[in-house]
Amino acid sequence: xxxxxxxxxxxxxxxxxxxxxxxxxxxxxxxxxxxxxxxxxxxxxxxxxxxxxxxxxxxxxxxxxxxxxxxxxxxxxxxxxxxxxxxxxxxxxxxxxxxxxxxxxxxxxxxxxxxxxxxxxxxxxxxxxxxxxxxxxxxxxxxxxxxxxxxxxxxxxxxxxxxxxxxxxxxxxxxxxxxxxxxxxxxxxxxxxxxxxxxxxxxxxxxxxxxxxxxxxxxxxxxxxxxxxxxxxxxxxxxxxxxxxxxxxxxxxxxxxxxxxxxxxxxxxxxxxxxxxxxxxxxxxxxxxxxxxxxxxxxxxxxxxxxxxxxxxxxxxxxxxxxxxxxxxxx
Numbered sequence: 001x002x003x004x005x006x007x008x009x010x011x012x013x014x015x016x017x018x019x020x021x022x023x024x025x026x027x028x029x030x031x032x033x034x035x036x037x038x039x040x041x042x043x044x045x046x047x048x049x050x051x052x053x054x055x056x057x058x059x060x061x062x063x064x065x066x067x068x069x070x071x072x073x074x075x076x077x078x079x080x081x082x083x084x085x086x087x088x089x090x091x092x093x094x095x096x097x098x099x100x101x102x103x104x105x106x107x108x109x110x111x112x113x114x115x116x117x118x119x120x121x122x123x124x125x126x127x128x129x130x131x132x133x134x135x136x137x138x139x140x141x142x143x144x145x146x147x148x149x150x151x152x153x154x155x156x157x158x159x160x161x162x163x164x165x166x167x168x169x170x171x172x173x174x175x176x177x178x179x180x181x182x183x184x185x186x187x188x189x190x191x192x193x194x195x196x197x198x199x200x201x202x203x204x205x206x207x208x209x210x211x212x213x214x215x216x217x218x219x220x221x222x223x224x225x226x227x228x229x230x231x232x233x234x235x236x237x238x239x240x241x242x243x244x245x246x247x248x249x250x251x252x253x254x255x256x257x258x259x260x261x262x263x264x265x266x267x268x269x270x271x272x273x274x275x276x277x278x279x280x281x282x283x284x285x286x287x288x289x290x291x292x293x294x295x296x297x298x299x300x301x302x303x304x305x306x307x308x309x310x311x312x313x314x315x316x317x318x319x320x321x322x323x324x325x326x327x328x329x330x331x
Contacts, residue, residue: 001101003127005049006094007041009056009064009109010084014319015259015312018303019281022331026257027110028063031273031281037110037257038064042071044113048123049105052076053097055090056109058220082223088237089229091187092198092209093221100192103130108185112266114253126188126248129157134246135197136188137239139181140254145171148258148313150183150235152247159245162235181247184254187234197244202237205230260296260312279309303329 013026020026027038042052052072056064061080068076079093091106098104105123113119126136137159139152147167151174153160162183166174174180198206208229215222239245255262264279273281280287282299289297296312298305305315322330 001103002050002098003048003103003105004094004098005042005045005052006091006104006106007038007052007054007056007109008087008090008106009038009054009060010081010090011110012319013110014316016263017315017319017322017330018298018300018305019283021300022059024063025060025110028060028067032112033272036067037112039067039071040112041107041109042067044116044119045105045107045123046071048120048127050075053094054078054109055081055093057081057084061219078219080220082221082226084231085226085229086231087185087234088198088202088205088232089209091194091234092206093213095191095194096209096213098191100190100195102191103127104187104189104191104194106187106189108256111184111186111254111256116252118252119250122248122250122252123188129246129248130188130190130193133193133244134189135193135239135242135244136246136248138184138186138188138250139247140184140250140252142175142180142182145175146182147171149256152181152183154179154181154247154249157246157248159247162240181249182254183235184250185256186250187239188248193244194238197238197242201241202230202232205232205237260298260315261309264296264309264312 009027011025013020016026019029028036030036032040054064058080064078077097094104122138129136137152139154145168147165150165151163153163195206212221212225215225255266257263257266260279267273273279275289277293278289279296285299287297294309296307296309319330
């Protein structure tokens with residue numbers, strides 16, 4: 001039985017344009033003391049996992065390979081999706097690629113985790129629950145009424161319910177009640193347990209994933225076979241339905257860094273890229289600000305983005321508009 005870190009590395013990172021582009025999405029931007037979130041994710045789990053398995057997309061293949069070779073030598077696998085089919089399928093690909101008894105620690109590739117000691121303790125507890133046939137999810141103790149995350153309602157280690165991203169009032173109510181945790185998107189289970197539960201609740205997804213893996217003859221999955229897979233998240237497909245769910249409460253600091261506002265909060269504590277109340281990340285330009293507050297200036301290649309930090313969620317709308325009007329700027 002191996003312990004395998006399954007790293008999910010899809011996604012566009014559209015809220016971090018222009019730093020994040022199709023050719024270098026959010027998790028590969030080296031702005032964390034010269035490292036990327038992808039590299040940091042590998043390092044976070046090397047000490048207690050025997051191997052690494054990455055499920056990613058074609059645009060990130062070479063970037064993934066470079067980091068994997070530097071960090072893992074030859075002890076890794078990589079599965080390249082032909083098209084995004086969400087996390088239920090991505091995790092099925094990984095579970096079908098290993099022994100049924102293997103323990104999978106499934107982590108996003110673009111989250112930041114601090115207080116490594118608490119994180120390690122949470123992972124070890126998750127391995128214990130997973131080895132007993134449970135599907136384990138990680139819930140993070142909230143410290144503010146965050147509207148950008150889903151929530152897990154819990155009673156000790158048991159999950160009562162999953163909740164969608166709330167409005168501000170409901171998020172404050174969740175915070176006040178104390179038994180609602182942020183849904184981190186980190187999971188742990190035996191490969192066979194996940195496949196059994198996927199077959200129980202979404203046999204159509206499992207059947208289609210098996211057909212893809214049967215014709216796989218390289219790192220790259222077949223496009224035609226992949227196109228037949230229903231697109232569904234692990235939360236909707238399995239976690240919200242299964243009676244085998246346990247939650248590990250994470251007291252470590254965690255963020256999905258899903259916006260420039262989140263980056264500003266992170267770097268405000270870590271000293272980089274923050275000038276007064278402003279966020280300035282420029283790859284090739286020198287930037288000086290005068291008389292401005294709570295503004296972000298982001299420069300990459302030929303693109304410059306300037307806007308209030310508080311409106312950083314709207315970057316996705318800019319990205320989507322560029323998809324239609326000037327796609328070269330996001331490639």
